[in-house]
Amino acid sequence: xxxxxxxxxxxxxxxxxxxxxxxxxxxxxxxxxxxxxxxxxxxxxxxxxxxxxxxxxxxxxxxxxxxxxxxxxxxxxxxxxxxxxxxxxxxxxxxxxxxxxxxxxxxxxxxxxxxxxxxxxxxxxxxxxxxxxxxxxxxxxxxxxxxxxxxxxxxxxxxxxxxxxxxxxxxxxxxxxxxxxxxxxxxxxxxxxxxxxxxxxxxxxxxxxxxxxxxxxxxxxxxxxxxxxxxxxxxxxxxxxxxxxxxxxxxxxxxxxxxxxxxxxxxxxxxxxxxxxxxxxxxxxxxxxxxxxxxxxxxxxxxxxxxxxxxxxxxxxxxxxxxxxxxxxxxxxxxxxxxxxxxxxxxxxxxxxxxxxxxxxxxxxxxxxxxxxxxxxxxxxxxxxxxxxxxxxxxxxxxxxxxxxxxxxxxxxxxxxxx
Ligand SMILES: Nc1ncnc2c1ncn2[C@@H]1O[C@H](COP(=O)(O)OP(=O)(O)OP(=O)(O)O)[C@@H](O)[C@H]1O
Ligand SMILES: [Mg+2]
Numbered sequence: 001x002x003x004x005x006x007x008x009x010x011x012x013x014x015x016x017x018x019x020x021x022x023x024x025x026x027x028x029x030x031x032x033x034x035x036x037x038x039x040x041x042x043x044x045x046x047x048x049x050x051x052x053x054x055x056x057x058x059x060x061x062x063x064x065x066x067x068x069x070x071x072x073x074x075x076x077x078x079x080x081x082x083x084x085x086x087x088x089x090x091x092x093x094x095x096x097x098x099x100x101x102x103x104x105x106x107x108x109x110x111x112x113x114x115x116x117x118x119x120x121x122x123x124x125x126x127x128x129x130x131x132x133x134x135x136x137x138x139x140x141x142x143x144x145x146x147x148x149x150x151x152x153x154x155x156x157x158x159x160x161x162x163x164x165x166x167x168x169x170x171x172x173x174x175x176x177x178x179x180x181x182x183x184x185x186x187x188x189x190x191x192x193x194x195x196x197x198x199x200x201x202x203x204x205x206x207x208x209x210x211x212x213x214x215x216x217x218x219x220x221x222x223x224x225x226x227x228x229x230x231x232x233x234x235x236x237x238x239x240x241x242x243x244x245x246x247x248x249x250x251x252x253x254x255x256x257x258x259x260x261x262x263x264x265x266x267x268x269x270x271x272x273x274x275x276x277x278x279x280x281x282x283x284x285x286x287x288x289x290x291x292x293x294x295x296x297x298x299x300x301x302x303x304x305x306x307x308x309x310x311x312x313x314x315x316x317x318x319x320x321x322x323x324x325x326x327x328x329x330x331x332x333x334x335x336x337x338x339x340x341x342x343x344x345x346x347x348x349x350x351x352x353x354x355x356x357x358x359x360x361x362x363x364x365x366x367x368x369x370x371x372x373x374x375x376x377x378x379x380x381x382x383x384x385x386x387x388x389x390x391x392x393x394x395x396x397x398x399x400x401x402x403x404x405x406x407x408x409x410x411x412x413x414x415x416x417x418x419x
Contacts, residue, residue, distance in 0.1 A: 005173060005202070009169075009173050009176070009201065014028070016060065019197075023046075026156055030044055030133070030154055031061060034132070041152065041153055042133070043127040043135065044135050045150060045155050047155070049195060050196055051196035051200075052196070052197065058106075062102055066099065068099045069102055069104060070103045073107040077111075079119055080121065080122040086126065087125075087126055090130045090131065090132060090134060091130075102135060103133070103135065108149075109139050120146070123136070127152045141155060160194065161195055161197065166190035169200070170200060170204055173201065180212060180213050180214070181208065181213070185216045188216065189203050189204055207219050215242065217245070218246075231255065231331070234254040235268060235331050237253075238316055238317055239268065239273070244313075247318075248309060248310065258308060262286070263334035264334055266286055269283070273320060274323050275321070275322040275323040278320050278321055278322055282315070282320075285312065288315065292305075292307040351369055353396070353400050354366060354368040354373065356400070357369070357372050357394065381404075384410065387410075388415075
C-alpha cells in the first residue's frame with residue numbers, strides 16, 4: 001500500500017519541525033501569551049512558500065500544548081455564512097472540558113474571486129472579537145485582498161529552509177527507513193527542492209522507497225527531468241557513470257542528437273579513459289554502436305536505435321575499470337564535426353564554381369568542379385593576369401576568386417586587374 005512519507009514523517013511536535021526557529025518561537029510566544037489574557041493581536045498570519053511547514057507548525061504546536069485545533073481550509077469558508085459558523089467557536093478560549101482552543105484558517109490563497117469577498121470580511125470580523133487564538137495561513141500575505149486582515153494580525157514570515165536543514169530532515173527519514181544513502185544523493189535532492197520540504201520528501205520516497213542503498217546515480221537524472229542539460233553534464237554522466245541506467249538516461253537529457261553525442265563521446269573518451277584497456281573497451285562499444293547506426297541507415301529500421309544508445313552510453317560507462325579519476329579534464333567540441341562542416345562549405349563553393357564552368361565548357365557542374373577546378377587553382381595562384389581574364393569570362397564573384405587564389409594578396413592582385 002502506498003503511504004506518503006510526508007504523512008509518515010510529518011512532525012508531531014515542534015522539535016521535529018525543520019527550519020525557521022525565530023518565526024516558530026514568535027508564534028509559540030504569542031499563543032502562550034493568551035494564558036495571560038487576550039493579547040493586542042488576536043490573530044497570527046503565517047505566510048511563506050509552499051512546503052515549508054506552515055500548516056505542520058500549527059498542528060505540532062496544538063499537539064505540544066494539548067490544545068484543541070479547529071482546522072479549516074479554503075473550501076470550508078468560502079462564504080460569509082460558512083465563516084460565521086466558526087464565530088461561536090471563536091468566542092471562547094476554553095472548551096467545555098477545559099481544553100484550550102486554537103482556530104486555523106489554512107490556505108487563504110485558495111479563496112478566489114468576488115464570491116469569497118464575504119468570506120474574507122467575515123474572517124476579519126471574527127478576528128476583531130475573537131476570544132481564542134486565530135491563525136491564518138497563506139503563501140502570499142501581501143495579496144491586496146488581505147489588507148484588512150493583515151492589519152489586524154501578528155505577521156509571521158516563514159522562509160525557505162536552507163539545503164542543509166532539508167538535508168538533515170532527509171537523513172532522518174533514510175535512517176528510519178533503513179536506507180544507506182550517499183550524502184551527495186541526499187544533497188542533490190535537497191538542493192533541487194529549493195526549500196520545499198514537501199517536494200523533497202516526495203522525491204526521496206519516489207527514488208528510495210524499498211531500496212537498501214541510494215546512490216548519486218540514482219538521483220542525479222532527476223534534476224534534468226524537466227530541463228535540458230548542457231553537453232558537459234551529459235558527458236560526465238556517460239564517461240564517469242557508475243551504473244548503466246544513469247549513463248543511458250543521459251541521452252534523454254542531452255541537447256544534441258544521438259549522432260552528435262556519438263561524436264562527443266568518441267572524441268573525448270581518450271582524454272578521460274587514460275587506461276589503454278579501458279579505452280579499448282570503450283572504443284569497442286562505440287564501434288558496436290556504429291555498426292547499428294549503419295544498419296539503421298541501410299534498413300531504416302529505427303528500432304535498432306536502442307542498441308546504438310546502449311552501446312555508446314552504458315557500454316562506454318562500463319568500460320571504465322582501471323582508470324583512476326584524477327583531477328579535472330575538460331571536454332572539447334568534436335573536431336571531426338568542425339572538419340566536416342568546413343569541407344561541407346568547401347564542397348558547396350566548389351559546386352558553385354563548377355556551375356559557372358558548366359555554362360562555358362558544356363560539361364556537368366560536378367565534373368567541372370572535379371576536373372577543371374584544380375587547374376584553375378594553379379592558374380589563380382600563379383598568374384594574376386590570366387586569373388583576372390578567366391574571372392571575367394566565367395563571371396566569378398570575389399568569394400570564388402578568393403577561394404581559388406587561396407590568399408588575400410593574390411586576391412587583391414587579381415581584383416586590381418579587374419578594375
Ligand atoms: N519544516 C518542516 N519540517 C519537517 N517536515 C516538513 C516541514 N515542512 C514541510 N514538511 C513536510 O511537508 C509536508 C507539508 O508541509 P506543510 O503542509 O506544513 O507545508 P505548508 O508550508 O503548509 O505548505 P502549503 O503552503 O503548500 O500549504 C509535511 O507533512 C511534512 O511531511
Ligand atoms: Mg499548508
